Amino acid sequence: MSVKEAGPVKPIRVALLGCGTVGTEVVRLLTDQAEDLTQRIGAPVELAGIAVRRPNKHREVPEHLLTTDAAALVKSDDVDVIVEVIGGIDPTRGLLLEALRNGKSVVTANKALLAEHGPDLFEAADASGADLYFEAAVAGAIPLLRPLRESLAGDRITRVMGIVNGTTNFILSAMDATGAGYNETLEEASRLGYAEADPTADVDGFDAASKAAILASLAFHTRVTASDVYREGIRAVSAADIQAAKGLGRTVKLLAICERVTSPSGQESVAVRVHPAMIPRTHPLASVNGAFNAVFVEADAAGEMMFYGQGAGGAPTASAVVGDLVAVARNMVASGHGPRESAYAALSAQPMGNTPTRYHISLDVADKPGVLSQVAAVFAEHDVSIAAVRQEGRIEDASLVIVTHAATDAALRSTVDKIGGLPVVRDVVSVMRVEGEE
Amino acid sequence: MSVKEAGPVKPIRVALLGCGTVGTEVVRLLTDQAEDLTQRIGAPVELAGIAVRRPNKHREVPEHLLTTDAAALVKSDDVDVIVEVIGGIDPTRGLLLEALRNGKSVVTANKALLAEHGPDLFEAADASGADLYFEAAVAGAIPLLRPLRESLAGDRITRVMGIVNGTTNFILSAMDATGAGYNETLEEASRLGYAEADPTADVDGFDAASKAAILASLAFHTRVTASDVYREGIRAVSAADIQAAKGLGRTVKLLAICERVTSPSGQESVAVRVHPAMIPRTHPLASVNGAFNAVFVEADAAGEMMFYGQGAGGAPTASAVVGDLVAVARNMVASGHGPRESAYAALSAQPMGNTPTRYHISLDVADKPGVLSQVAAVFAEHDVSIAAVRQEGRIEDASLVIVTHAATDAALRSTVDKIGGLPVVRDVVSVMRVEGEE
Numbered sequence: 001m002s003v004k005e006a007g008p009v010k011p012i013r014v015a016l017l018g019c020g021t022v023g024t025e026v027v028r029l030l031t032d033q034a035e036d037l038t039q040r041i042g043a044p045v046e047l048a049g050i051a052v053r054r055p056n057k058h059r060e061v062p063e064h065l066l067t068t069d070a071a072a073l074v075k076s077d078d079v080d081v082i083v084e085v086i087g088g089i090d091p092t093r094g095l096l097l098e099a100l101r102n103g104k105s106v107v108t109a110n111k112a113l114l115a116e117h118g119p120d121l122f123e124a125a126d127a128s129g130a131d132l133y134f135e136a137a138v139a140g141a142i143p144l145l146r147p148l149r150e151s152l153a154g155d156r157i158t159r160v161m162g163i164v165n166g167t168t169n170f171i172l173s174a175m176d177a178t179g180a181g182y183n184e185t186l187e188e189a190s191r192l193g194y195a196e197a198d199p200t201a202d203v204d205g206f207d208a209a210s211k212a213a214i215l216a217s218l219a220f221h222t223r224v225t226a227s228d229v230y231r232e233g234i235r236a237v238s239a240a241d242i243q244a245a246k247g248l249g250r251t252v253k254l255l256a257i258c259e260r261v262t263s264p265s266g267q268e269s270v271a272v273r274v275h276p277a278m279i280p281r282t283h284p285l286a287s288v289n290g291a292f293n294a295v296f297v298e299a300d301a302a303g304e305m306m307f308y309g310q311g312a313g314g315a316p317t318a319s320a321v322v323g324d325l326v327a328v329a330r331n332m333v334a335s336g337h338g339p340r341e342s343a344y345a346a347l348s349a350q351p352m353g354n355t356p357t358r359y360h361i362s363l364d365v366a367d368k369p370g371v372l373s374q375v376a377a378v379f380a381e382h383d384v385s386i387a388a389v390r391q392e393g394r395i396e397d398a399s400l401v402i403v404t405h406a407a408t409d410a411a412l413r414s415t416v417d418k419i420g421g422l423p424v425v426r427d428v429v430s431v432m433r434v435e436g437e438e
Numbered sequence: 439m440s441v442k443e444a445g446p447v448k449p450i451r452v453a454l455l456g457c458g459t460v461g462t463e464v465v466r467l468l469t470d471q472a473e474d475l476t477q478r479i480g481a482p483v484e485l486a487g488i489a490v491r492r493p494n495k496h497r498e499v500p501e502h503l504l505t506t507d508a509a510a511l512v513k514s515d516d517v518d519v520i521v522e523v524i525g526g527i528d529p530t531r532g533l534l535l536e537a538l539r540n541g542k543s544v545v546t547a548n549k550a551l552l553a554e555h556g557p558d559l560f561e562a563a564d565a566s567g568a569d570l571y572f573e574a575a576v577a578g579a580i581p582l583l584r585p586l587r588e589s590l591a592g593d594r595i596t597r598v599m600g601i602v603n604g605t606t607n608f609i610l611s612a613m614d615a616t617g618a619g620y621n622e623t624l625e626e627a628s629r630l631g632y633a634e635a636d637p638t639a640d641v642d643g644f645d646a647a648s649k650a651a652i653l654a655s656l657a658f659h660t661r662v663t664a665s666d667v668y669r670e671g672i673r674a675v676s677a678a679d680i681q682a683a684k685g686l687g688r689t690v691k692l693l694a695i696c697e698r699v700t701s702p703s704g705q706e707s708v709a710v711r712v713h714p715a716m717i718p719r720t721h722p723l724a725s726v727n728g729a730f731n732a733v734f735v736e737a738d739a740a741g742e743m744m745f746y747g748q749g750a751g752g753a754p755t756a757s758a759v760v761g762d763l764v765a766v767a768r769n770m771v772a773s774g775h776g777p778r779e780s781a782y783a784a785l786s787a788q789p790m791g792n793t794p795t796r797y798h799i800s801l802d803v804a805d806k807p808g809v810l811s812q813v814a815a816v817f818a819e820h821d822v823s824i825a826a827v828r829q830e831g832r833i834e835d836a837s838l839v840i841v842t843h844a845a846t847d848a849a850l851r852s853t854v855d856k857i858g859g860l861p862v863v864r865d866v867v868s869v870m871r872v873e874g875e876e
Contacts, residue, residue, distance in 0.1 A: 141740035143589030151581035154760025322592025336774010
């Protein structure tokens with residue numbers, strides 16, 4: 001113990017907003033580990049209140065703590081820290097801004113709110129000197145944001161790429177294993193509890209895009225909001241896409257990719273995107289199955305790192321929340337504070353059309369002379385260089401698979417559009433970006 | 439910026455002790471990233487001095503900063519933070535204790551010193567209110583200690599297992615790939631610069647044992663020193679061991695394993711060990727090759743996590759060092775401090791003999807009736823349960839491979855000793871622990 005911390009210590013008073021799966025686990029950890037947390041922090045942590053919509057529905061937490069008045073908790077002089085696990089934008093945003101303005105530190109798992117209104121929350125926190133921690137907002141229990149915000153603060157991060165949504169990863173893993181189509185697999189995922197009744201946030205990539213915005217903000221010291229993120233979900237991924245990937249030793253994953261991009265003139269910007277992509281089966285992300293998350297981080301001095309673990313679920317998310325709560329409490333005991341928003345680099349967001357990507361294109365073509373030359377001419381016309389071609393004749397027609405070198409996404413799209421209109425091309429079977437290869 | 443931090447800020451003055459591969463990279467990062475670091479910290483970082491043995495040998499760092507007087511730097515009023523990359527126990531220990539007593543925070547990559555004298559350093563830090571950070575001491579650039587010390591501070595860690603020494607991993611990877619013996623492969627590793635002229639610290643497991651002690655201390659909130667760690671290096675790993683592992687779909691890795699063990703009476707202790715072990719080729723650690731490190735962490739709420747990256751080298755280690763320096767500097771700007779030693783749990787260290795392990799045993803036996811029953815009787819006598827047996831006849835004799843269930847290491851050793859003395863056993867070809875399987 002430091003000399004500063006001698007003498008009896010004031011308990012840290014915590015109010016919990018929301019008490020669903022994660023909140024219940026947070027209460028359990030705070031209760032079960034009360035003695036350990038006191039030792040680790042240097043002061044006891046006490047629950048001051050739990051705001052819920054229907055108090056009679058929460059029999060697993062202490063009844064006297066339950067209240068429907070979240071607004072009173074964020075104002076209360078008896079509360080030091082707000083832990084928010086309600087989710088959603090409103091009314092959560094107003095509650096957290098009020099809490100931060102009142103000098104109460106906030107621990108939140110709310111990726112959507114951070115990705116949309118992170119700067120407002122940071123400004124409120126910085127103005128009052130309160131802390132804002134949110135490790136649980138991305139990749140559940142995997143310590144990822146603290147490494148980006150703190151461990152790698154002396155390095156220059158160039159790229160973050162990973163699988164950050166468990167629902168879509170479960171669906172794509174299952175499609176790869178069974179060969180079944182998207183709709184059928186989504187139904188199965190819902191039945192097993194891996195997909196919500198309304199799966200939009202997951203399957204359309206909104207959840208992953210929020211996480212990508214948060215990761216890019218921290219990695220590049222730049223404000224990146226959800227609207228800066230190019231987003232494509234997995235609804236359009238077909239059994240034919242999965243089959244095409246398999247034929248080339250690849251598999252399909254929904255990736256969140258945040259890159260530092262330097263223009264030929266030396267101007268830096270950030271490119272942040274979420275879309276399905278084919279990756280080689282030998283790539284470490286290829287073996288990340290089901291509800292697990294994994295994220296690669298590349299930095300100039302540190303090189304390549306990977307973080308892997310459970311990306312969601314009550315207990316893993318609660319672990320991250322309580323870890324943040326310990327950090328906030330330790331900061332209070334030490335009369336210090338955690339890291340502030342770091343957005344000084346203020347890099348611009350590069351539009352997807354300008355971002356270099358690579359495409360895999362699978363075509364059904366007429367089996368006659370001159371087809372390949374016609375198709376290849378379209379690539380040349382758009383200045384897109386071809387990395388590999390595979391043509392196979394069949395009874396009436398032929399399949400033609402093309403993998404490109406890197407070109408701008410806009411050039412690749414125009415190429416695909418034009419090829420789809422060639423009379424010799426009967427069907428564009430599959431078009432997908434390729435990642436994880438040199 | 440917080441209101442607290444308004445106005446012109448005092449630079450953070452840093453003295454570097456040592457300027458080898460890592461030190462040179464630290465100077466490079468501090469120079470190249472000076473503007474970024476100022477923004478990230480809220481104050482500029484300035485080098486106040488670099489202590490080296492032979493100043494004329496360091497042409498790549500600013501000459502006016504070089505000094506041979508490390509003792510003066512740790513006392514200087516002009517220095518706020520000491521970054522130590524000299525290594526070794528003495529005189530480093532005295533220098534760092536003096537620095538901490540003088541209220542200077544310390545960032546160090548010195549695993550041997552921390553594993554032997556960590557508690558003394560922590561006590562000196564806590565007494566003066568200085569910070570002590572050492573992310574670079576384990577697994578190079580991989581953010582691992584901060585996650586253990588901070589991110590998982592709200593959880594109960596049960597196990598840490600990983601590959602934390604690049605030299606031995608390079609040698610074992612090469613033996614697995616080529617089938618060559620240990621001595622031959624060590625020579626090749628030395629030639630390629632992957633092993634030191636005196637490889638003792640690496641190949642005898644001292645380096646990994648120091649890291650295991652540090653990991654266990656943080657994971658279990660208990661003082662664990664190098665002498666508490668059971669240690670076996672890789673000198674005795676033979677081509678026959680590697681071959682035996684291959685025959686069972688396994689590979690051999692030098693593992694550092696830190697476990698929380700609960701006795702039948704509910705008494706908790708920690709078991710910390712470093713030894714070669716066979717793991718299944720499908721285990722994620724099996725594909726960690728060459729100089730890379732990877733560490734699995736298991737916690738009650740968070741579940742299983744993995745951290746992967748470059749475990750050594752000048753730039754990766756410097757990345758971790760400068761990340762810690764940013765943390766210390768931010769704490770100074772915020773008038774706070776980082777996490778203190780957390781050793782309240784004070785668990786006892788369990789001797790290796792009592793630790794449950796599993797063995798793989800490969801024998802050359804006489805090919806006649808009754809051999810298996812004689813061998814099996816020895817296992818039964820020591821209360822060791824057999825998980826799998828494979829017997830194959832050859833011209834004159836037979837090979838018998840046995841994999842056990844978990845038993846205490848002492849019982850397993852006694853079993854192997856007794857079996858080696860049976861007249862029907864011609865040779866004990868390979869004995870190795872098995873990990874990474876249920």
